[in-house]
Amino acid sequence: xxxxxxxxxxxxxxxxxxxxxxxxxxxxxxxxxxxxxxxxxxxxxxxxxxxxxxxxxxxxxxxxxxxxxxxxxxxxxxxxxxxxxxxxxxxxxxxxxxxxxxxxxxxxxxxxxxxxxxxxxxxxxxxxxxxxxxxxxxxxxxxxxxxxxxxxxxxxxxxxxxxxxxxxxxxxxxxxxxxxxxxxxxxxxxxxxxxxxxxxxxxxxxxxxxxxxxxxxxxxxxxxxxxxxxxxxxxxxxxxxxxxxxxxxxxxxxxxxxxxxxxxxxxxxxxxxxxxxxxxxxxxxxxxxxxxxxxxxxxxxxxxxxxxxxxxxxxxxxxxxxxxxxxxxxxxxxxxxxxxxxxxxxxxxxxxxxxxxxxxxxxxxxxxxxxxxxxxxxxxxxxxxxxxxxxxxxxxxxxxxxxx
Amino acid sequence: xxxxxxxxxxxxxxxxxxxxxxxxxxxxxxxxxxxxxxxxxxxxxxxxxxxxxxxxxxxxxxxxxxxxxxxxxxxxxxxxxxxxxxxxxxxxxxxxxxxxxxxxxxxxxxxxxxxxxxxxxxxxxxxxxxxxxxxxxxxxxxxxxxxxxxxxxxxxxxxxxxxxxxxxxxxxxxxxxxxxxxxxxxxxxxxxxxxxxxxxxxxxxxxxxxxxxxxxxxxxxxxxxxxxxxxxxxxxxxxxxxxxxxxxxxxxxxxxxxxxxxxxxxxxxxxxxxxxxxxxxxxxxxxxxxxxxxxxxxxxxxxxxxxxxxxxxxxxxxxxxxxxxxxxxxxxxxxxxxxxxxxxxxxxxxxxxxxxxxxxxxxxxxxxxxxxxxxxxxxxxxxxxxxxxxxxxxxxxxxxxxxxxxxxxxxxxxxxxxxxxxxxxxxxxxxxxxxxxxxxxxxxxxxxxxxxxxxxxxxxxxxxxx
Numbered sequence: 001x002x003x004x005x006x007x008x009x010x011x012x013x014x015x016x017x018x019x020x021x022x023x024x025x026x027x028x029x030x031x032x033x034x035x036x037x038x039x040x041x042x043x044x045x046x047x048x049x050x051x052x053x054x055x056x057x058x059x060x061x062x063x064x065x066x067x068x069x070x071x072x073x074x075x076x077x078x079x080x081x082x083x084x085x086x087x088x089x090x091x092x093x094x095x096x097x098x099x100x101x102x103x104x105x106x107x108x109x110x111x112x113x114x115x116x117x118x119x120x121x122x123x124x125x126x127x128x129x130x131x132x133x134x135x136x137x138x139x140x141x142x143x144x145x146x147x148x149x150x151x152x153x154x155x156x157x158x159x160x161x162x163x164x165x166x167x168x169x170x171x172x173x174x175x176x177x178x179x180x181x182x183x184x185x186x187x188x189x190x191x192x193x194x195x196x197x198x199x200x201x202x203x204x205x206x207x208x209x210x211x212x213x214x215x216x217x218x219x220x221x222x223x224x225x226x227x228x229x230x231x232x233x234x235x236x237x238x239x240x241x242x243x244x245x246x247x248x249x250x251x252x253x254x255x256x257x258x259x260x261x262x263x264x265x266x267x268x269x270x271x272x273x274x275x276x277x278x279x280x281x282x283x284x285x286x287x288x289x290x291x292x293x294x295x296x297x298x299x300x301x302x303x304x305x306x307x308x309x310x311x312x313x314x315x316x317x318x319x320x321x322x323x324x325x326x327x328x329x330x331x332x333x334x335x336x337x338x339x340x341x342x343x344x345x346x347x348x349x350x351x352x353x354x355x356x357x358x359x360x361x362x363x364x365x366x367x368x369x370x371x372x373x374x375x376x377x378x379x380x381x382x383x384x385x386x387x388x389x390x391x392x393x394x395x396x397x398x399x400x401x402x403x404x
Numbered sequence: 405x406x407x408x409x410x411x412x413x414x415x416x417x418x419x420x421x422x423x424x425x426x427x428x429x430x431x432x433x434x435x436x437x438x439x440x441x442x443x444x445x446x447x448x449x450x451x452x453x454x455x456x457x458x459x460x461x462x463x464x465x466x467x468x469x470x471x472x473x474x475x476x477x478x479x480x481x482x483x484x485x486x487x488x489x490x491x492x493x494x495x496x497x498x499x500x501x502x503x504x505x506x507x508x509x510x511x512x513x514x515x516x517x518x519x520x521x522x523x524x525x526x527x528x529x530x531x532x533x534x535x536x537x538x539x540x541x542x543x544x545x546x547x548x549x550x551x552x553x554x555x556x557x558x559x560x561x562x563x564x565x566x567x568x569x570x571x572x573x574x575x576x577x578x579x580x581x582x583x584x585x586x587x588x589x590x591x592x593x594x595x596x597x598x599x600x601x602x603x604x605x606x607x608x609x610x611x612x613x614x615x616x617x618x619x620x621x622x623x624x625x626x627x628x629x630x631x632x633x634x635x636x637x638x639x640x641x642x643x644x645x646x647x648x649x650x651x652x653x654x655x656x657x658x659x660x661x662x663x664x665x666x667x668x669x670x671x672x673x674x675x676x677x678x679x680x681x682x683x684x685x686x687x688x689x690x691x692x693x694x695x696x697x698x699x700x701x702x703x704x705x706x707x708x709x710x711x712x713x714x715x716x717x718x719x720x721x722x723x724x725x726x727x728x729x730x731x732x733x734x735x736x737x738x739x740x741x742x743x744x745x746x747x748x749x750x751x752x753x754x755x756x757x758x759x760x761x762x763x764x765x766x767x768x769x770x771x772x773x774x775x776x777x778x779x780x781x782x783x784x785x786x787x788x789x790x791x792x793x794x795x796x797x798x799x800x801x802x803x804x805x806x807x808x809x810x811x812x813x814x815x816x817x818x819x820x821x822x823x824x825x826x827x828x829x830x831x832x833x834x835x836x837x838x839x840x841x842x843x844x845x846x847x848x849x850x851x852x853x854x855x856x857x858x859x860x861x862x863x864x865x866x867x868x869x870x
Contacts (some may be wrong), residue, residue: 009671054554078771078816079813080812080813080815080816082812083812083813111563112564112590112591114568114809115568115569115809115810115812115813116568116569116809116812116813118591119813119814119817120813122780122781122782122817122818123817132591132593134590134591134593134614135564135590135591136564136590136617137563137564137571137588138563138564138586138587138588139566141588141621143588143617143620143621144564144588144617146617147588147590147613147614147617149611154596157596216639289715305700306572307568307571309563309564309566309571309574309575310575310578310586311575326658337536339536339537339568339569339572339809340568340571340572342572343532343533343569343572343573343576344572344575345532345536346531346532346576346579347579
């Protein structure tokens with residue numbers, strides 16, 4: 001799948017994005033530098049963990065979700081094969097000792113989300129220091145929120161104990177400021193995809209997400225790119241493509257192949273509802289709230305993840321995104337054996353029908369062995385979009401190469 | 405009096421007639437087991453049953469639950485479907501005489517009993533819940549076809565530390581037009597140093613904050629039950645309900661101790677499995693459940709007293725983890741020379757005594773958190789090791805349920821954890837689908853190998869009650 005970004009681009013590679021093309025080496029450099037300064041590396045495994053707390057403790061939060069198919073066979077020595085590839089890949093890194101961030105980590109913070117992750121953490125916890133956040137799963141429940149706040153305070157205490165620091169309200173507020181800035185920048189970059197001619201592909205936008213949050217250099221790079229893209233009102237002129245709202249499982253670093261395939265076959269992913277996309281950055285934390293810990297709890301408890309029961313918030317978010325980004329179809333990605341997203345896809349399909357948007361569910365794993373089959377289905381979806389859109393021909397000639 | 409033995413369905417027909425002629429009096433739900441076969445429970449003809457009248461009553465009690473629920477509705481009672489809590493809401497509901505609760509999740513055994521002639525899996529398939537999911541997906545088919553239980557007046561279901569596939573399936577059920585009252589169960593964690601904690605039924609500990617959280621959630625369930633029948637459930641009624649539930653649990657525990665420690669084995673594995681399920685929801689009739697258990701206990705005591713049993717004295721003592729989706733597998737284990745000496749069928753908390761010396765709602769909350777499935781698998785493994793020692797088991801079988809998100813990973817962790825505590829204990833991990841016929845040759849070989857391994861190691865069958 002490598003090289004597909006440049007195949008998509010009409011005018012050629014954007015120099016502003018060059019720094020992000022080396023994201024992992026940059027992150028590694030940042031992590032090593034931080035460690036040399038005595039800052040602890042803290043691995044996180046899901047978007048429910050407030051990075052703010054880790055930053056406030058003087059730590060460096062690094063996302064450890066695995067996106068490499070090559071680590072899966074090692075994981076399957078301990079884990080059943082009918083487990084989602086994200087879990088297996090993440091765990092496989094630990095078996096192979098091949099994720100430098102994991103090996104550098106002084107602490108892993110995980111959450112009680114899905115069954116597979118919960119059990120994998122038990123095994124991972126045998127080899128690495130681990131703190132598991134207790135995530136209640138009934139959204140909008142007052143008792144659940146109170147439990148979640150307690151869980152965050154336990155994490156705070158654990159960070160203070162382990163790293164011999166005091167996490168003050170001021171430090172938390174400062175970290176909230178940093179993370180709000182990061183979320184705002186990523187939100188504004190994502191919002192550029194609302195344009196008639198978005199300046200980026202979905203794949204390029206995804207590449208702007210860092211494994212390490214809150215680092216000054218990263219935030220500066222985001223600002224630079226944002227300023228450059230905002231200045232180009234007609235930037236990103238490219239062939240007319242079908243505007244896709246992508247939803248479902250996260251596409252972590254190394255596991256972007258489905259998105260690449262969608263864009264290679266005539267789509268432009270204008271909105272990514274998932275955890276590597278918009279879902280975690282749509283809401284900020286109230287920096288001025290009287291109790292910053294309560295504010296953190298409020299923000300993170302509302303992530304409309306499929307582990308929530310019932311997860312109605314996602315069904316409210318999707319129509320909003322579809323309208324804002326003027327999606328012409330919905331593609332849902334489900335990693336094999338991800339039960340919660342798999343079952344929830346039934347509701348998403350019905351929702352797409354209500355929205356009168358063509359819908360395609362892709363169930364696959366990290367292997368690209370079924371890419372040809374998926375490509376055919378994607379192309380068929382796009383054909384149905386072209387044929388189904390009465391005004392499409394009138395608005396946009398289908399063979400038009402570039403906008404003026 | 406016949407000697408204890410395992411007999412076929414056909415043999416039961418003849419034996420029952422003889423017993424009737426000799427004066428056997430049956431309860432209203434009694435009758436030939438063969439009638440259940442005619443109603444579609446095809447698997448019965450492949451099973452072997454204990455030959456006691458107590459067991460006949462047990463089977464008829466189990467297989468007549470739908471009739472009981474329909475009768476309750478006709479009497480004007482409200483029916484509560486208590487999903488995914490395995491023994492708490494049923495206690496709560498039993499506090500109000502106008503309520504009867506049942507366990508819709510129990511439909512997961514229907515495809516096995518009916519050898520898939522029920523079409524429940526096909527309905528689930530059509531709704532997108534295919535065989536990648538736990539066989540509990542049959543429940544959604546049962547709701548759609550409305551043929552296996554009456555549609556409840558109220559459905560409750562736990563969320564949170566509930567297994568993913570069940571939670572997802574229950575959510576689908578709600579979207580199909582069956583509203584659900586969700587209540588949260590947090591993932592049980594070890595109390596931190598200095599954190600206020602309490603002991604749970606079964607021996608684990610949990611932070612007070614978690615107990616309080618569950619108690620609040622259960623209050624919502626209690627309120628919904630009260631609204632349903634326009635009856636404010638008093639503390640006294642709750643205490644009585646807990647006391648009565650504990651009586652059921654006491655009988656089950658006594659039966660377990662006798663059945664799992666005596667030699668020869670006084671009651672087959674299949675009947676013991678059903679006995680272990682009963683405290684979950686009393687099979688919709690707590691009073692009758694007590695009577696069934698009392699008769700069984702009397703029979704088992706008699707057999708133990710006489711030194712008689714249903715299996716050879718030298719049967720290898722096996723501890724079994726997780727309920728097998730195909731009931732026939734428990735017969736198979738015994739055919740291979742094994743016997744069950746202890747089991748963790750995932751609902752051990754349903755037989756743990758509920759505290760009677762604290763506020764009833766807090767007692768029930770503690771019970772919820774003692775569910776082996778809502779905490780670390782290592783906790784469960786430690787409890788399994790404890791029972792292995794208590795019952796003198798010589799080997800362990802971990803029986804996975806295909807598609808069950810919880811089982812998939814937990815099996816490996818339990819095997820690993822048990823290996824650390826009891827390093828010399830032979831462990832066999834198998835997967836049992838709802839109809840395992842095609843796998844029987846392989847399962848037979850593997851179970852025989854396990855039995856032979858134990859024997860070749862020179863373990864002698866031992867008993868605490870020879």
